[in-house]
Structures are given as structure tokens and as C-alpha cells.
Amino acid sequence: MNLPTPAIVAQSAVRRLPRLALLLLCVSYVLAGFWGRAPWKSQDLESLGYMLQLAQPALGETANWFRPTLLGQHDPQLALLPYWLGAGFIKWAPQGWEDVLARLPFVGMLGLTLAATWYAVYALARHPAAQPVAFAFGGEAKPSDYARALADGSLLALLACLGLARLAHEATPALSQLCFASLIFVGLSTLPRWRLQSGLAVAAGMLGLTLSGAPSVALWLGVGGSLIRALAPTDPAQGRMRMLDLGLLALLCLLCVTTAGALDLWRWRVVPHEMADVHILAKLMLWFTWPAWPLALWSLWRWRAQLIQAWRYPHLALPLWFVVVTVGATWLTGLSDRALLLALPGIAALAAFALPTLRRSLGALIDWFTLLFFSFCALAIWVIWVAMQTGAPPKIAANVTKLAPGFLPEFSLLAFGLSLLATLAWVWLVKWRIGHHRAALWKSMVLPASGAVLCWLLLMSLWMPLLNFARSYGPTVQKVQLVTGTARCLQYAGISQAQGAALLFHARVRLKAATTPSAQCPWLVMDEKNLPLLEDRLQDLGWTLEATAARLGERSDRLLIFRPAQPIQATPALPEPAKN
Known part of the structure; x- marks a missing residue:
């Protein structure tokens, strides 16, 4: 802690950002994209399909809330909590409002992510190691005003990231993972100042991240972050880390492991890579985290002397650890931008600590x-x-x-x-x-x-x-309905989960795996790409092609509609019982 800080900030430079303007900016960003939008392809629509299957199971079926399914297939991520939240709100939704109410908990999670990032940086900036140089005759920034200015800067940096916009406005497990990772971040950042609140935030974050399909990431963030907080010198004004605090953090990590094991959530999806994939990852980070990443790199450069003993400087070590873990998870799980989404709060925090050093x-x-x-x-x-x-x-x-x-x-x-x-x-x-x-x-x-x-x-x-x-699949489903009319049940073969969810949501029909034609389910839909594989099988079952549903000029996502090859004989009515 004897190393000189590169931050030289006067009190005049930490004037308050108007709270109303900041609040309006956040509200505008959060609400835009959730209201008035149809479910989009593909994962946004698939998530809604899982929620609909949980909240409104088909007649005679029982939903398994610990194994959500769509078209008879389990979620490969095994994300439970986001589907539980969406399905719970759908149960209270009037007809036609299912997608609107399903998004409400995700609106709250995005708002919670923004708030957690602000409070995390505020707490980290209050640490003595992050404070600016003290002037000989006074006039340096006050700790609270300096921390508030950096927290405002981190929130603005997070809002500016290009990769946050679309993924953070979809009702998918990616947003819930971002929210709960942010809760872990703020909980570890505020230790040991607010022990109860911080412990609850870390507990909710690790358990929520585990139930959102990322137990490995939750464990790495919790264990590594706990070690950083344990090794970092404590601020006398905030209190000292006690053995009880470390024991509680270890207990939370054990709870995460136990929950993931009990629900069979451990899935190792390590994807092998080649050297060419490094360029793909670099391009992804270049645009996805823009414009925060140049400031984050500048922050690491200006604070490079402190990085030698990073564990002594939690305002650098903690967000850097979150970025390293998330980028590693992105590399190991197929270079998905949804995995990289969790790095944005940490990158925004590092970008904020570059602001006092900018020329x-x-x-x-x-x-x-x-x-x-x-x-x-x-x-x-x-x-x-x-x-x-x-x-x-x-x-x-x-x-x-x-x-x-x-x-x-x-x-x-x-x-x-x-x-x-x-x-x-x-x-x-x-x-x-x-x-x-x-x-x-x-x-x-x-x-x-x-x-x-x-x-x-x-x-x-x-x-x-x-x-x-x-x-959206809305126009395609409308063309399906022009052919199938008022049919309330459709059979399917070789369609994607997104297409199945579109039929559930837009057409409001019951879906049944392909069998022989019946009076209850007299139509069958199939993705055109699978026609060569299934054409003979469908003919054997008694189906013949009737029409194609696709938007004008579109070559992908074309649905084929089949009708019975032979007229379906009506089931004879049962005789009425004789009256006495």
C-alpha cells in the first residue's frame, strides 16, 4: 500500500451527476426493448417456450419443474430459475399477455445488474488503496464524492457497451446469469463493511447463478473472489475480515456445489479450439465490450505498479478476476457472446478506475x-x-x-x-x-x-x-394458420425448438409428436430442411404435402404443412344411455 496511486483528483472534479438524469437514462435503456416487442429468434423464443410448457402443460400432462422440456427435449444448459420466474408470472397473465408478464422479472434483473455494478464500484473506490493522492495543502477529492463519481462512470461505461443491448433485453438464462454474477460482485466488493447484506448478496448470486445454468462459473467467482477479499488489507473504517466471514463464504461455495450435484446441473461443455479461434475471440471482445475495453486496458496500464501485488488492491484484483473467469468460460464453451456477457460489469469497473488518470x-x-x-x-x-x-x-x-x-x-x-x-x-x-x-x-x-x-x-x-x-416467427405462423384453420392441435416432425415455441405462442395450439393422422390432430408441420430425411417415413404414416409457409423471398425457416393422405373416418358417437 506504499506504492503511489496514479489518481490525482481535486474536489472540483467529483461534482455530482444529476440523479434524475442518470435515473431517466437507466429507465429508458431498461424499458426499451422489453415493451412492445415480439419474441425473437431463436433463444429468446425458446426460453418463452420452456416457460409456456411449465405454466401451461398440455391437457393430460404434468410439467416437471426440475426438468423443463420443449418438444420433449431438455434444456442443454439446465437453467431452472429463469424458467421458474417466467412461468410463475405467466400463470397470472391474462390471455394475450403471457410474453409481457414473462419479461417482468427480467426487467427487474437488468435494473438490479445496473444497481449492483454502481454499488460495487462505489465500495471498491472507498478502499484506501483506490483513493487519489493527498495534496500537501488539501483540496483533494473527498472519499465519498470520489467513490460516487467513479461509480457513476462505471454505470455509464456499462450502458455504453455494445454487447449489452440485445442480450440484456431477452428473457433468457444469459440475463439471469449476468444479474447473479453482478450480485456476487457487489457482495464481495462491500465486504466487510456490510456483513449481513453482503453475505445475502453473495448467497443469492451463487445460488442463482448455479440455478441459471452456470454452476462452474459461480464456484470459480465465489472461491477466487473470497480469496481476494481474504488477502486484501482491510480498511479500518469498514471493519476487518473475520474467520466467521471466511467460513460463511466457504459454506456458500459448498452450498453451490451441493445444489448443483443434487439437481445434476454439472455439465462440462469444453470445446476444443484452434489458433484461428483466438482471432474470433479477439474480434468478439473488440466489438462486444466497446467502448469500455480501451479504458479498461488503460486502467491496467496506469495502475500496473499495483498489479504486481494485485491481491493488496481489491479495486483492481476483484473486477480483473471476474473478467478473467468469464473470458476463460467464453473460450472453453464455444466462443459464445452470451458467456462473455458476464464480463461486462468487471470491465466497466476497470474502465471507471481509468477515468482519474485520463489525459x-x-x-x-x-x-x-x-x-x-x-x-x-x-x-x-x-x-x-x-x-x-x-x-x-x-x-x-x-x-x-x-x-x-x-x-x-x-x-x-x-x-x-x-x-x-x-x-x-x-x-x-x-x-x-x-x-x-x-x-x-x-x-x-x-x-x-x-x-x-x-x-x-x-x-x-x-x-x-x-x-x-x-x-419473429409471427408472419410464418400466420401462414400456417391460413392452412390449418381453427385446428387446436398440430403434429410435428423435424422442427426446431424455436419453431415449436412459435407455434405454441403465436398459434396457441397443442403440439404432438408425429404419428398417424387423427381427427384431433389433423395437420402436421415440418422444417423443410428435414424433408429428405423424413419424407418416406411421413408417407408411411399417411401424410401428404399440402402447403409451404414462409415469408416472401425467404429461403430459411420454411415450414411444410402436411394433411392426411386419406380421409379420416370420424369416430362413431357412443349411444346415449336409455332413460328410465
């Missing part, structure tokens, strides 16, 4: 780049929307028609008003940022975060009908 020229470069980038993106979104509504410019309108044949644009006054209001707020913010005002630590992250929220809000309002048309 003015670097901060200006960040401002101008983000100003031009997000202004151009917002302008493009508006121009394409105008082309969809008016047909001008004609070339852009023709490109939209070519990419989404059959789409009919619709005008929403509410969406237009919200988008216009958000754009005007962006213009005011740009004017404020390039004007003369006092310096603040979080100023370099205001434009990246606001620009990311603006573009996401414009996409989820102006482009929502187009995105729903392009990324």
Missing part, C-alpha cells in the same frame, strides 16, 4: 469519436425510417423492401414522439458537452452512454415493427 487529449478524442459515431447512427436510423414511411429517398426504400419483402410499415405517434424527444435530448447533451463547464470525472463517459441509449431507443421504437417482422 485531457484522450478524453477529447473519446468525446469527438462518440459524438460523430452515434450522431451518424441516429441520423441513419431516422433516414431509413422516413424512407419506410414516405418512400423517399427511393433507393433506401427499395433496399428496405428488398431486405424485408412483404413488410408493411406502420406509423405510431407514441413511438415517433418518444424518438423525437430522445433525439432532442441528445442534441442538448452534445451542446452541453462541447460548451464550457467544470471538469468532472464522469464527463468522458456521458456521450458514449447517452449515444448508446439513444440508438437503442430509436431502434426499439421507430424500427420495432420492421424488427418484429424480420426476427
Whole structure:
């Protein structure tokens, strides 16, 4: 702790970010994308299918809440808790509102992730090892004000990450894993200041992450984070780590192992890689964690002297450990962006500790780049929307028609008003940022975060009908219903789980594995890609092709509809009992 800190911050640089503005920014980001959106392909729709099967099992069947199934197949991730939450809300949903209520717990989990990241960085920045240099004649930033400014910067950095937008607005296990990993992060960061609250956060995080399909990650985060907190020098103002604290953390890790073993949740999905995959991982991290990763690397460089004894500096060691574990899990499980999602709170925390060390020229470069980038993106979104509504410019309108044949644009006054209001707020913010005002630590992250929220809000309002048309199965299912009519039961063969979930949700039918035709299930649907494998089998069962359901010009996700080759003989009615 004798190493000099690279943070030199005056009290004037930690002025308060208006709470109302920060709250409105977070609320706009969280709600945009959850409301008014149809379930998209594929995992978002598959998750809804599992929830529907749990909440509304087929007649005569009983849902197994410890082995959720869709089309008779188990979830390969064995994620239980997110499906339990969604299914529980669906049970209370009126007809037609199932997807809306199923998303409510995920709205709360995204909000909890943002709050947990803020409080984690606030607690880490209060540690003596993270404090700025004390001035000879006073005037350095006060610990609480300095910690609050860095926490604001970390929250803005998290909102700015490009990879957070889509995955954090889907009702999938990926979002619940992000939420519970953030709870572990904040629980370990606040130890030993708030022992009870921190213990509950770590317990909820490890158990929730285990039940969300990532018990191995939960164990690594809990064990490694506990060792970091045990080795780190304690702050006298926050209290000391006691053996009881370490014993409780060890007990929580044991609980995680026991729960995963009892529910048979351990799954080792290690994927072999080649050297070429390193470039894939690098590209994924390059865009997925932008713009936080350059600041995170700058933070590690400026604090490099402290990294030699990283365990003595929890504000560096703890978020770095979360990033290392998550990137390792991403590498070992198939380079999935959903696994990398868990690294964002740690990267945002590291980016926040770069803010006190930024040179003015670097901060200006960040401002101008983000100003031009997000202004151009917002302008493009508006121009394409105008082309969809008016047909001008004609070339852009023709490109939209070519990419989404059959789409009919619709005008929403509410969406237009919200988008216009958000754009005007962006213009005011740009004017404020390039004007003369006092310096603040979080100023370099205001434009990246606001620009990311603006573009996401414009996409989820102006482009929502187009995105729903392009990324949902709704139009395809409507064509299926034109053929099958009012049939309440469909047989299936060779369809994906996303296609099955689409039929459950959009058509509201009961699905049955393919057998011989019956009066109760007189139609069969199949993915066209599996026709060569199943055509002979379906003919033997007595099915013949009737129609194809696909959007105009679409070559993938085409559903074939089969009818009985021979007329189905009606089942004779039972004679009524004689009356006495």
C-alpha cells in the first residue's frame, strides 16, 4: 500500500451527476426493448417456450419443474430459475399477455445488474488503496464524492457497451446469469463493511447463478473472489475480515456445489479450439465490450505498479478476476457472446478506475469519436425510417423492401414522439458537452452512454415493427394458420425448438409428436430442411404435402404443412344411455 496511486483528483472534479438524469437514462435503456416487442429468434423464443410448457402443460400432462422440456427435449444448459420466474408470472397473465408478464422479472434483473455494478464500484473506490493522492495543502477529492463519481462512470461505461443491448433485453438464462454474477460482485466488493447484506448478496448470486445454468462459473467467482477479499488489507473504517466471514463464504461455495450435484446441473461443455479461434475471440471482445475495453486496458496500464501485488488492491484484483473467469468460460464453451456477457460489469469497473488518470487529449478524442459515431447512427436510423414511411429517398426504400419483402410499415405517434424527444435530448447533451463547464470525472463517459441509449431507443421504437417482422416467427405462423384453420392441435416432425415455441405462442395450439393422422390432430408441420430425411417415413404414416409457409423471398425457416393422405373416418358417437 506504499506504492503511489496514479489518481490525482481535486474536489472540483467529483461534482455530482444529476440523479434524475442518470435515473431517466437507466429507465429508458431498461424499458426499451422489453415493451412492445415480439419474441425473437431463436433463444429468446425458446426460453418463452420452456416457460409456456411449465405454466401451461398440455391437457393430460404434468410439467416437471426440475426438468423443463420443449418438444420433449431438455434444456442443454439446465437453467431452472429463469424458467421458474417466467412461468410463475405467466400463470397470472391474462390471455394475450403471457410474453409481457414473462419479461417482468427480467426487467427487474437488468435494473438490479445496473444497481449492483454502481454499488460495487462505489465500495471498491472507498478502499484506501483506490483513493487519489493527498495534496500537501488539501483540496483533494473527498472519499465519498470520489467513490460516487467513479461509480457513476462505471454505470455509464456499462450502458455504453455494445454487447449489452440485445442480450440484456431477452428473457433468457444469459440475463439471469449476468444479474447473479453482478450480485456476487457487489457482495464481495462491500465486504466487510456490510456483513449481513453482503453475505445475502453473495448467497443469492451463487445460488442463482448455479440455478441459471452456470454452476462452474459461480464456484470459480465465489472461491477466487473470497480469496481476494481474504488477502486484501482491510480498511479500518469498514471493519476487518473475520474467520466467521471466511467460513460463511466457504459454506456458500459448498452450498453451490451441493445444489448443483443434487439437481445434476454439472455439465462440462469444453470445446476444443484452434489458433484461428483466438482471432474470433479477439474480434468478439473488440466489438462486444466497446467502448469500455480501451479504458479498461488503460486502467491496467496506469495502475500496473499495483498489479504486481494485485491481491493488496481489491479495486483492481476483484473486477480483473471476474473478467478473467468469464473470458476463460467464453473460450472453453464455444466462443459464445452470451458467456462473455458476464464480463461486462468487471470491465466497466476497470474502465471507471481509468477515468482519474485520463489525459485531457484522450478524453477529447473519446468525446469527438462518440459524438460523430452515434450522431451518424441516429441520423441513419431516422433516414431509413422516413424512407419506410414516405418512400423517399427511393433507393433506401427499395433496399428496405428488398431486405424485408412483404413488410408493411406502420406509423405510431407514441413511438415517433418518444424518438423525437430522445433525439432532442441528445442534441442538448452534445451542446452541453462541447460548451464550457467544470471538469468532472464522469464527463468522458456521458456521450458514449447517452449515444448508446439513444440508438437503442430509436431502434426499439421507430424500427420495432420492421424488427418484429424480420426476427419473429409471427408472419410464418400466420401462414400456417391460413392452412390449418381453427385446428387446436398440430403434429410435428423435424422442427426446431424455436419453431415449436412459435407455434405454441403465436398459434396457441397443442403440439404432438408425429404419428398417424387423427381427427384431433389433423395437420402436421415440418422444417423443410428435414424433408429428405423424413419424407418416406411421413408417407408411411399417411401424410401428404399440402402447403409451404414462409415469408416472401425467404429461403430459411420454411415450414411444410402436411394433411392426411386419406380421409379420416370420424369416430362413431357412443349411444346415449336409455332413460328410465
